Amino acid sequence: MNVERVLIPTDLSEKSNAALKSADLFIDKFDCTVDLMHVIPLSKYLGDSFDKIGVPLSMDKDVYPKLIENQRKELSAFANEHIKKKDKRGEYIVNIDRKPSDSILRQIEKGNYDLVIMSAKGDHFADFFHGSATDKVIRRSKTPVLTLSKKMVSDHINTIVVPCDFSSHSLAAIPLAFDVAQKFGAKLELLNVIEMYAHDVHGVEPTTIGVDEEAVYGGLKGRLKSFFDDYDEYNFSVEDGETDFQDVLVHHGNGEENRIGFKTIILKSIAAHHEIIEYANENADLVVMSTHGRTGLSRMLLGSTTEQVIQHLEKPQITIKPELKK
Incomplete structure (x- = not known):
């Protein structure tokens, strides 16, 4: 950035x-x-x-x-x-x-x-x-x-949370979050909320029981890898971590590689925006999110959900409107 x-x-x-x-x-x-x-x-x-x-x-x-x-x-x-x-x-x-x-x-x-x-x-x-x-x-x-809503202090920006679904638009917020995390020396978390009773979320049936969070995590990581393959102009790749839910983002540029580890958080909720707000207010120092998600999958980043998060989040937030070429 x-x-x-x-x-x-x-x-x-x-x-x-x-x-x-x-x-x-x-x-x-x-x-x-x-x-x-x-x-x-x-x-x-x-x-x-x-x-x-x-x-x-x-x-x-x-x-x-x-x-x-x-x-x-x-x-x-x-x-x-x-x-x-x-x-x-x-x-x-x-x-x-x-x-x-x-x-x-x-x-x-x-x-x-x-x-x-x-x-x-x-x-x-x-x-x-x-x-x-x-x-x-x-x-x-x-x-x-x-x-x-209040003055930002550099040494208070320790955790950056990126709410994302499987859509390209939501994943496009990650490079910006990476850059900000580098500037502030912050750790990075990707937050995915499974909306219970919603329709066909990422190929995993979002019911109240039997949701395999590891399957959702694996699917999200695979989707992130394919996203950076499809949009190679970002010059990013994903390396598998030594343990599940802990992986590494790698930026390739000017003959150098910069790495930041990131944690994937999978949560379940009837209303995604409630879970995003609650988790971010409790754990984030900064939230980076796209204003657009993908119709037909999770509604986490669409319409009223995004507006609810923006209006009720107590923490600083950076919103972007990606213009993807593909």
């Missing part, structure tokens, strides 16, 4: 400072530049109201420029307080938009960012964080999005 440019959208509230307070951690780890962004979600009807009551002000010429100037000053003050290295403070972006998520997504694409960091909580316009805006950014952003 090559992180050179980071975007942090903020609503300028104290509660939304978790992302800003974590900026220095990523600057230290990746030597990246951080842009700050604020969206003023004003309705076009506000301008209509001024016209109707005869106020001699132009929204475009008088009100909006002043608002933008004031908010840019606030962003600068936030950066001075939370980003120690002046040369790593990037642009201060202020937009006015009826839909904050659309404005953020346009900036992500325009700015060619490597990572977006958003706080999970904020005050200004309740739906800005962990409401419609954040959820839409997570679902639609082609850039990885890190959401967190």
Whole structure:
């Protein structure tokens, strides 16, 4: 994971400072530049109201420029307080938009960012964080999005959990998790949840009794090996460990091989998202997951399940939307 440019959208509230307070951690780890962004979600009807009551002000010429100037000053003050290295403070972006998520997504694409960091909580316009805006950014952003509710501390990132089913999209989150684990010196866990009573999960009937967890583990490891064979652009392979459920990820690049051991966790649950949330809140310091899974198999990473995990997980999480070629 090559992180050179980071975007942090903020609503300028104290509660939304978790992302800003974590900026220095990523600057230290990746030597990246951080842009700050604020969206003023004003309705076009506000301008209509001024016209109707005869106020001699132009929204475009008088009100909006002043608002933008004031908010840019606030962003600068936030950066001075939370980003120690002046040369790593990037642009201060202020937009006015009826839909904050659309404005953020346009900036992500325009700015060619490597990572977006958003706080999970904020005050200004309740739906800005962990409401419609954040959820839409997570679902639609082609850039990885890190959401967190409190400041990240480097020496507290010891275990990274990757929820995955047998789908290519879910497995595509593993290379990113590998890179982050290397940067933080963290251990890696793959979490697979068998949804009981679901239909044909990975060829293993997910009933309450008789589920062979070793068979699921073996199937998942085999699927992971075939995934990296199919998508050789990732330059990864899997080596069998000395014991079951303990294996090794190997990255091949520039004539070198980097290895990280990983543990596979197989759990059973009636509702996958409950199990993911409970396990991650108890055991993870960071969760890395895809926003897409595979229809017809486990619904673990699909639709409402993903949204439930994102909204109720207490730990930091990086979500990605893989664009697989095959």
